[in-house]
Amino acid sequence: MTDPSNKEENSAKGLAHKQAADAAFKEGDFMLAVKEYHTAVLHLRGLDSSPLSLAKVKGEKDVKEEDITEGQKLMSTIYSNMALCHMRLGRPARVTYWAKQALAVNPFNAKAKFRLVQGLVREGATIKAAALLDELEKAGPEDPAFAAERRNIEAMDRKADAKQRKELAGMFDRANKDAKEAEGTEETKDTEGNDAGRD
């Protein structure tokens, strides 16, 4: 079984690596920040887990905010920060992945939800992103970050609309032209048949 003194040592190391990651992020070294956050997670993960609670079948019960432990809040913050690092590194799939991990640990982490919106927008999933943004805006209607992301969604939707219009433009004209050409071919065949019968 895990030695309690190791728990304290791992907790201290985990926090130190998190601080190193935060510092690397501020310096703009996002890859180093990701490495340090991963090392922090390795030291902090599972510290407040008990074998008996892990053994039981997980039920689908509603989680209340007061049930979220400090350890879970810390892990959720780290995962959310990793999502932000991947935003800076231009990896939208990893943004979405880590934002979801953050929300799995703490569903009340509003920053993580916003990171998920950002990841989904950059992956092109604007409908899902807009639905989540609606929820966030209810709690913070004046937040400029939300408004900026809303503008991103609208710009992507306009772009997708314009592309679709271009692809569909003249569709009916093309269909009519094809139909007329097909009629013309049939008339020529009929005429040839009649001429052949006249000799």
Add this chain to the structure above:
Amino acid sequence: MRLVSLVAADGATISVEQDIIEQSGTIRNILNDVGLSDAAIPVPNVSGPILARVIDYCRHHRNDISRRQPQAPLLGEENDSSDAVTQRAISQMDEFDHDFCRVDQGTLFDLILAANFLDIPPLLDLVGYTVACKMKGKSVQEMRDTFAVKNDFTPEEEKQALEDNAWVEE
């Protein structure tokens, strides 16, 4: 196949093939995000002997490629409850899996913690199921005795807990 070095809590270094250890979501995420390097990955919450056992388990299941990917539900199973998912996983256990769990309680608990830490859902299901079977049919006091759990409830808290979970006795 490239080797990944892991350093356990007691300082033991174990090298394992990448395709084997990628059954661990924790390690797979590190490799996805920062790539494979010569630097060893610390596994500070798992001892050397337990880590070696976990790697043996992963080596046995090496050819099951689905274990190296995030566990997405299969078509038609997306709305299954976690209970149904666990039952399905249990039905797929083989003789190796059953033998793997014939260990003392301390080792069993360490394996649960390791499976959770390394994020290996099939292993967590396997060992968790084994512990759950040991709990079946036991009274609260019998479970405390079996698992050496101290009763730290006040009399009022214990009474409330029994009332909240009275449906279990029905």
